[in-house]
Amino acid sequence: MNRTQRRSWRGIPAAPQDPSKPRLTTSAMIASLAGADQRTSPAPFGRALVELGRTRPEVLGLTADLAKYTDLHIFAQAHPDRFYQMGMAEQLLMLAAAGLAHEGFVPFVTTYAAFASRRTFDFISQGIAEEGLPVKICCALPGLTTGYGPSHQATEDVAIFRGMPDLTIVDPCDALDIEQAVPAIAAHDGPVYMRLLRGNVPLVLDEYDYRFELGRAKRLRDGGEVLIISSGFMTMRALEVAKRLEADRIGAAVLHVPTIKPLDEATILAEAGRTGRMVVVAENHSVIGGLGEAVATLLLRSGVIPPRFRQVALPDAFLDAGALPTLHDRYGISAEAMSANIKGWLG
Incomplete structure (x- = not known):
């Protein structure tokens, strides 16, 4: 019984599948983060990997029952001879990718972030990172992007992986970011x-003359009262918040x-070092061990002390299950909650 069958057994309907009609659509079980009127792009990771595979025959795709x-x-569908379905065996998945990388391939491995960070940490550390192998581990459901509950909410994945030597960590914002990140991480x-x-992933960064560069932060807009440093879809929220604050004559920069x-x-020190601005770090991750703590440590170590420093992040707790909009409001990472908090902090 695979995961889709098990979900159907639990009373959650599985999406109908017709293998004779490949489409760029995804299951109804996959909730989109996009608002009602927001532009989206379907399956940007899959499409970008298909394009990459056309010019790089060494690129492979592996998954553990979650293609x-x-x-x-x-x-x-596009490259069936370079796709490997490993079944519900995430540890085997990582070591198989390591073996293929030893033979000169560039494996892209997919699973859920909770499974990669919790179940396979030692296998990634010893089999992939210590060997310096070009395995690209691309994981869905990071942070609070599912209402399934703590078993699938990887709210601590960045904290788990930040301590692993030589492992690069990427948290793209939208469809454009993902499409551009795929070839960039393949080249790393x-x-x-x-x-x-x-x-259906939101598309926002094309409005800001943005281009992904591995290892580089990008200022998307400027403002004099508050600097929002963000990653992942929280950058999308930060941009929305900045527009809301602008209507109240509060200038918010987004990095x-x-x-x-x-x-x-x-770049972070240069932006945070500008006098007079409150610094807010916004992330789809636990308040423990993520981008917020990384930025705070950097500022303290470098002697750059902003007037006020705040975090918009998930609590150090096992989160509830439910509808994403409700959960995002409850845990303070919706645009409405974030705007209210920043106004309160500014006094």
Whole structure:
């Protein structure tokens, strides 16, 4: 019984599948983070990997029974001879990828972030990172991007992986970020962990003349009262919040940090060092061990002390199950909650 069958057994309907009609659509079980009127792009990871595979025959796709739920099924349809379904065996998945990397391949591995960080940490550390192998671990459901509950909510994945030597960590914002990050991490000579948005992914960064560069943070807009340093889809929220604050005559700058490790220290220090601005770090991750603590440590170590420093992050707790909009409001990472908190902090 695979995961889809088990979900159906639990009373959750599985999406109908017709293998004779491959489409760029995803299951109805995959909730989108996009608002009602927001532009989206379907399966940007899968489509970008297909394009990469056309010019790089060494690129492979591997998954542990989750091709459809990580958008890797699109690569499997386009390049079936380079796709490997490993079944519900995540530890085997990582070591198989390591073996293929030893033979000169560039494996892209997909699963859920909770499974990669909790179940396979030692296998990634000893089999992939210590060997410096070019395995790209791309994981869906990072942070609070599912209402399934604590078993699937990887709210501590960045904290777990930040301590692993030589592992690059990428947290893209939207469809454009993902599409551009795929070839960039493939070109990187080493292991990468990328937090993955799936299904119909919001598209926002094309409005800001943005281009992904591994290891580089990018200022998307400027403002004099508050600097929001963000990663992942929280950059999308930060941009929305900045527009709301602008309507109240509060200038908010947004610095997008798609690479959490290694951190773009020079850019962060330059932005945070501008006098008079409160610094807010916004992340789809626990308040423990993520981007917020990384930025705070950097500022303290470098002697750059902003007037006020605050975090918008998930609590150090096992979170509830439920509808994503409700959960995002409850835990303070919706645009409405974030705007209210920043106004309160500004006094």
